[in-house]
Amino acid sequence: MRIAQNIAAISSKLPGHVQLVAVSKHQPVLSIAEAYAAGHRHFGENRVQELVEKSKSLPADIKWHMIGHLQTNKVKLVLPIAYLIHSVDRLSLLDEINAQAAKRQKPARVLLQVHIANEETKFGFEANEMSALVGAAAAGKWPALMIVGLMGMATNTEDRFQVEKEFKELNSLYQQLKIENAPSEWWQPTELSMGMSSDYETAVACGSTCVRVGSAIFGSPLP
Numbered sequence: 001m002r003i004a005q006n007i008a009a010i011s012s013k014l015p016g017h018v019q020l021v022a023v024s025k026h027q028p029v030l031s032i033a034e035a036y037a038a039g040h041r042h043f044g045e046n047r048v049q050e051l052v053e054k055s056k057s058l059p060a061d062i063k064w065h066m067i068g069h070l071q072t073n074k075v076k077l078v079l080p081i082a083y084l085i086h087s088v089d090r091l092s093l094l095d096e097i098n099a100q101a102a103k104r105q106k107p108a109r110v111l112l113q114v115h116i117a118n119e120e121t122k123f124g125f126e127a128n129e130m131s132a133l134v135g136a137a138a139a140g141k142w143p144a145l146m147i148v149g150l151m152g153m154a155t156n157t158e159d160r161f162q163v164e165k166e167f168k169e170l171n172s173l174y175q176q177l178k179i180e181n182a183p184s185e186w187w188q189p190t191e192l193s194m195g196m197s198s199d200y201e202t203a204v205a206c207g208s209t210c211v212r213v214g215s216a217i218f219g220s221p222l223p
């Protein structure tokens with residue numbers, strides 16, 4: 001029961017309002033089943049094919065979080081499964097999720113991914129585009145989307161100060177957007193998704209409401 005113990009140990013360090021998403025990417029269904037048996041329900045995947053396969057063989061009350069870069073042509077497959085899409089990182093993806101959610105007549109719950117890392121490689125909108133973007137969204141530009149907050153990934157570095165600085169910046173952006181835009185049908189900000197195995201405690205101290213933890217629960221994924 002190593003997985004269940006890891007979840008219990010991490011949960012005990014999280015304030016009650018912080019959601020722990022167990023990132024089960026590259027992990028076998030049996031490992032997810034072990035966490036499920038211990039009562040855990042929120043799991044994160046970053047590949048569409050894996051999400052689809054795993055959701056078929058696991059209980060229907062699992063809340064699946066799509067956390068990885070999403071190709072527009074895979075949106076159709078993800079919408080019926082995902083409880084929340086964290087990784088909405090570009091306009092074409094917003095448009096496609098909106099179009100597919102409209103077809104299903106079911107609003108899609110999403111987070112907007114913001115590029116906060118000091119690295120070229122991470123996806124996301126730039127912080128300085130967010131005011132205009134959320135303003136338009138909150139006014140109903142994407143009528144089939146429900147934006148419930150922001151997501152960000154800090155720089156992969158040992159430098160705690162750098163990581164802390166990035167998380168604080170994302171939190172202040174989030175607070176600013178909440179002040180600028182009253183909640184509407186399309187903008188219902190409750191989630192700030194930040195923090196992974198190496199930095200979730202820092203993220204929580206900086207205002208995270210949702211941590212995405214993989215290797216600290218399941219061990220390192222198989223290559």
Ligand SMILES: *Cc1c(COP(=O)(O)O)cnc(C)c1O
Pocket residue numbers: 023025046067068153195196197198212213214215216
């Ligand atoms: C893999 C992944 C995580 C979890 O990473 P760990 O370091 O294993 O906790 C969190 N968020 C995203 C977007 C990921 O791809």
